Amino acid sequence: MRRSAPGRSASGSDVTAPKRFPATLKPAAAAVQREVLMPQRHLHQATRDAARLARPSGTGLDGGAVRERMVARLRAEGRFDERVLAAMAAVPRHEFVDTALAAQAYEDTALPIGHGQTISKPSVVAHMLGLLFAGHGARQRGSLGRVLEIGTGCGYQAAVIALLARQLTTIERLQGLHDKARQNLQRVALPRSQPAPRLIWGDGHAGHAASGPFDSIIAAAGGEDLPPAWAAQLAPGGRLVAPMAAAGRGQVLVVLDHVVEGGASRWVRSEHEAVLFVPLKSGVV
Template identity: 70%
Template sequence: MAAADAARQAAPSGLGLDSAGVRQRMVQRLKQEGLSDERVLQALAKVPRHQFVDTALAIQAYEDTSLPIGHGQTISKPSVVGRMIELLFAGQGARQRGELGRVLEIGTGCGYQAAVLAELGRQVVSIERLKPLHDKAALNLASMRGNKIRLIYGDGRLGHAPLAPYDSLVAAAGGEDIPPAWLAQLAPGGRLVAPMAAPGGRGQVLVVVDHVVEEGRSHFVRSTQEAVQFVPLKSGVM
């Protein structure tokens, strides 16, 4: 449907994908499918997803599908990006602030989700372990990131301690469990959303972790959400 929208708006020399109307129709479909946070919907409507994928795939940019970005990685479905950010907003701290605060993103990829997060948080720190993707994201975000997005080339499993703590943490890769560094860098009242291996090792589920402080004591409360499919979380850099 998104491709058909773009084709109808196509100029002789282009696909018409820079039209806000194409993005708005994507957002309306996501809303019909259950995404309800208006702040998230507005951010998805604003960020030009087609600028983050290869030209040959641009006409598919506003379909609700993941697309390859090279090096065995993908750009997540818009519905999944929206759902994970919506879960971040449901945390206690984000509800009180009305925004995501300082965000740590694990797995920059092509930079799309970082751009969406930058519409909704005070600062975004995004880590990518693959140098070619880190460089690609830097190019993709050069014209829009301003001072709100800081890109880090490094091992995402370690988080980024120099700028911790983080009010929100979101991961675009799934491992067997939540790395201890992520929990250590999550601010009191903060929320973490990440894919993790499902019980029994069959597939992945979204896991939400809240850093709760009660009567002067802090602890982590974990809940499990729906099934998802993400690339594996790996250590080291390449």
């Protein structure tokens, strides 16, 4: 999955946070350094799970049948947005994992992608994108609009978002993963009607003001509190979904809505289920 850090964009421009932030949000505390990997499992555990899972049966991975079966299993749970499921059915997840693990690509499990990271479980991707779609602005637009993704990872979620957004900017702090995601996304054919994702090697902690404001922001790494730069770059009517620390609950999915009433802006925060994502970090590597 992905992380964030101060640095430069792919174009060489500095990535800096806005100087003014919503007064209701305080600067993020230092990220807790823990050997955890997203979602909900350590790297060695994800590797063991990948080794024991059964190979998909039926047609080959490129045929689409295994993707349809993955989506059918998610649909049977009855809690995921159909637009998200349709996008996931169109993206070949096996193209974003190592060849040795491709047979497990359509199981609902995290898989190692190198650099000490993992690709998120399909159900986690579906749930977080569904939360974005449930926002008032997305319901009005019928799409996720202009999206900022914090933590590109291997690029799988970026490919799914690209089918649901008007424009996607995605940031990765690890250059090795940034380069891998770029190669993966170039190999996977996205519809020509969709703008190509903008990949940035830089500090996701600071967002990317040059590409904002954003209708939707989604993060794949969690800190002690939401970075003020993210809220400052969230457009009126926009929604943010990210794992963050919650008092007495560990790490949970946090939803932040930018609400405008009577010409005044306010940010409404709600907390959802417990999760376990890697720490949000600063500093490109």
